[in-house]
Amino acid sequence: MTTSLSSLQSWIDTIAAQTLPDNIHWCNGSEEEYNLLIEKMNNSGDLQELNKENYPDCYLHRSDPSDVARVEHLTFICTKNKDDAGPNNNWMAPTEAHQKIDRLFDGAMKGRTMYVIPYCMGPIDSPYARCGIEITDSAYVVVNMKLMTRMGSLALQRIESEGNFVKGLHSTGELDPEKRFIMHFPDELTIKSIGSGYGGNALLGKKCHALRIASWQARKEGWLAEHMLIVGVESPQGDTHYIACAFPSACGKTNLAMLIPPNSQPGWKIWTLGDDIAWLHLDEHGQMCAINPEAGYFGVVPGTNAKTNKNAFDMIKNKTIFTNVGLTENNEPWWEDKDIGKPTIDWKGKPFDAANSPAAHPNSRFTVSASNNPAYSKLAEAPEGVPISAIVFGGRRKTLAPLVYEAKNWEHGVLVGAGVASETTAAATGEVGVVRRDPMAMKPFCGYNFADYWDHWLSFSKRSSNLPKIFHVNWFRQNEAGKFLWPGFGENLRVLRWIIDRCENRVPAYTTAIGNLPNAKDIDISDLDISSEVLEELLSVKNNEWLDEINSIGEYFKSYGDRLPDALNQEFIKLKAGLT
Numbered sequence: 206m207t208t209s210l211s212s213l214q215s216w217i218d219t220i221a222a223q224t225l226p227d228n229i230h231w232c233n234g235s236e237e238e239y240n241l242l243i244e245k246m247n248n249s250g251d252l253q254e255l256n257k258e259n260y261p262d263c264y265l266h267r268s269d270p271s272d273v274a275r276v277e278h279l280t281f282i283c284t285k286n287k288d289d290a291g292p293n294n295n296w297m298a299p300t301e302a303h304q305k306i307d308r309l310f311d312g313a314m315k316g317r318t319m320y321v322i323p324y325c326m327g328p329i330d331s332p333y334a335r336c337g338i339e340i341t342d343s344a345y346v347v348v349n350m351k352l353m354t355r356m357g358s359l360a361l362q363r364i365e366s367e368g369n370f371v372k373g374l375h376s377t378g379e380l381d382p383e384k385r386f387i388m389h390f391p392d393e394l395t396i397k398s399i400g401s402g403y404g405g406n407a408l409l410g411k412k413c414h415a416l417r418i419a420s421w422q423a424r425k426e427g428w429l430a431e432h433m434l435i436v437g438v439e440s441p442q443g444d445t446h447y448i449a450c451a452f453p454s455a456c457g458k459t460n461l462a463m464l465i466p467p468n469s470q471p472g473w474k475i476w477t478l479g480d481d482i483a484w485l486h487l488d489e490h491g492q493m494c495a496i497n498p499e500a501g502y503f504g505v506v507p508g509t510n511a512k513t514n515k516n517a518f519d520m521i522k523n524k525t526i527f528t529n530v531g532l533t534e535n536n537e538p539w540w541e542d543k544d545i546g547k548p549t550i551d552w553k554g555k556p557f558d559a560a561n562s563p564a565a566h567p568n569s570r571f572t573v574s575a576s577n578n579p580a581y582s583k584l585a586e587a588p589e590g591v592p593i594s595a596i597v598f599g600g601r602r603k604t605l606a607p608l609v610y611e612a613k614n615w616e617h618g619v620l621v622g623a624g625v626a627s628e629t630t631a632a633a634t635g636e637v638g639v640v641r642r643d644p645m646a647m648k649p650f651c652g653y654n655f656a657d658y659w660d661h662w663l664s665f666s667k668r669s670s671n672l673p674k675i676f677h678v679n680w681f682r683q684n685e686a687g688k689f690l691w692p693g694f695g696e697n698l699r700v701l702r703w704i705i706d707r708c709e710n711r712v713p714a715y716t717t718a719i720g721n722l723p724n725a726k727d728i729d730i731s732d733l734d735i736s737s738e739v740l741e742e743l744l745s746v747k748n749n750e751w752l753d754e755i756n757s758i759g760e761y762f763k764s765y766g767d768r769l770p771d772a773l774n775q776e777f778i779k780l781k782a783g784l785t
């Protein structure tokens with residue numbers, strides 16, 4: 206297969222002449238193609254077939270041990286002006302960046318196959334969907350893209366009729382951290398990534414396209430590309446509210462999107478629309494609507510079990526690719542807190558020794574099609590998306606942030622989002638557990654200056670008078686012994702219910718300096734092993750602690766200088782005044 210689109214054909218020809226692959230494979234996205242590539246990788250050792258009886262069509266991939274997470278320090282936004290990338294991004298001038306990375310691509314695909322992957326982010330017939338082509342020399346990337354996106358002939362047809370697409374060039378190169386770069390050229394709608402085979406660095410449709418490039422396009426075109434799950438919450442009466450939540454990496458998006466209501470909440474149902482990325486638009490009535498640009502999940506494996514997330518646990522029992530998990534003696538995948546079986550082999554393929562390393566890497570992942578999810582919403586395929594009632598920000602905070610609070614209005618909500626901080630996790634290389642500012646959970650993913658991004662967020666209140674309400678949650682408060690105060694997982698439904706009650710004006714709230722909090726009686730804790738003191742603690746706001754927080758936000762905002770939107774600064778001044 207080649208293409209009728211000459212700009213696409215000439216780009217492919219140029220890249221082939223530069224990278225010198227042995228052959229070129231245009232991906233059509235068929236099941237036969239998927240199966241052939243899986244077989245090829247199983248033969249070459251890139252994949253290992255898992256226990257056929259209990260894990261049919263499941264495979265283990267072990268990545269290079271130095272290549273197990275996103276690499277934020279090697280990720281660049283290459284705009285003409287440095288200030289357009291902002292202090293939130295690493296920047297390199299486009300000419301220099303091209304030169305630097307092109308040298309690494311010269312001859313990089315010698316002896317390899319170059320795969321051309323046409324993909325569509327979003328339902329194929331959605332006006333909000335956007336397409337791209339990823340060129341890669343990794344068959345692992347191809348099969349992951351097949352599970353994660355609408356990939357193949359239909360996407361190519363759409364690209365040919367639209368005439369434009371995001372260009373993504375990827376090679377695993379030498380897997381040498383010294384020769385690894387993930388570069389974005391928003392003006393050229395181009396991504397170049399070399400030296401890593403890991404998810405967010407290599408599956409270019411995901412963070413590189415659907416967040417970094419898309420956030421840039423979204424600003425120009427008046428929409429939002431966000432690191433958010435989308436979940437439908439259906440009440441026993443049968444009405445459904447859709448909620449979009451931005452939590453940083455490994456802070457609970459997949460789990461909340463697939464939540465199983467506990468027995469104490471009869472009649473409630475949860476529908477998954479998306480678990481990682483949402484594209485938000487205003488419709489002609491000013492209603493904010495969301496589509497999920499993805500079609501599958503690249504989820505954190507450790508911690509998944511029948512108690513925390515039975516949907517996910519069952520979903521990954523067939524046609525799943527596991528990356529960097531351990532193995533049991535009967536060749537089943539194993540990870541920390543799996544609760545069944547024992548590991549004998551660790552993620553590096555060595556005999557398991559608890560003293561040495563966990564069996565599964567803390568950032569080990571599953572890749573699975575959304576069609577495996579028993580709670581997958583039919584509306585996830587709706588071209589117009591679903592109406593959003595609430596936007597929820599959150600972070601992983603041992604202290605300070607209450608279980609839930611509501612912003613006073615849109616502008617205040619933008620400040621709540623801009624002020625998000627969270628402990629770092631294993632999803633990116635670097636130290637884990639350090640609190641850092643992660644506005645809107647987009648620190649690693651916003652393709653332009655955060656100051657301009659906040660301004661873009663603020664602009665929505667001029668365009669609509671019925672925007673979603675904005676909230677903040679924290680599932681991760683701990684006591685002095687390091688135990689989580691809130692049970693989390695399925696029980697988070699109780700907090701979603703309060704959020705919906707607020708959206709429907711069904712319950713009052715009490716006003717504090719930081720926003721509106723639930724009265725304790727309005728959070729249902731029936732059947733929970735939680736004392737009223739602990740609930741009080743979870744719902745308390747300590748002004749002196751918040752003053753330290755707000756001062757730290759103020760310091761952070763200073764790095765954006767004059768570009769910080771005045772309306773955000775005004776909200777900040779109001780909040781600070783309320784605390785003193």
Ligand code: GTP
Pocket residue numbers: 452453454455456457458459460461480481503504505507508509513632680681689692693694697
């Ligand atoms: P990315 O895919 O990296 O964007 O992560 P994510 O935000 O989808 O996070 P995920 O749902 O995979 O959860 C990450 C980790 O947090 C897992 O180890 C979960 O078990 C744990 N976790 C998720 N929800 C909760 C919760 O409500 N409470 C607690 N204590 N842990 C949770």
Ligand code: SPV
Pocket residue numbers: 274275403404405406411412453454455481503632633
């Ligand atoms: C994240 O780190 O937020 C992920 C995994 O969802 S990755 O695809 O690597 O970005």
Ligand code: MN
Pocket residue numbers: 432453454455481
């Ligand atoms: Mn993510």
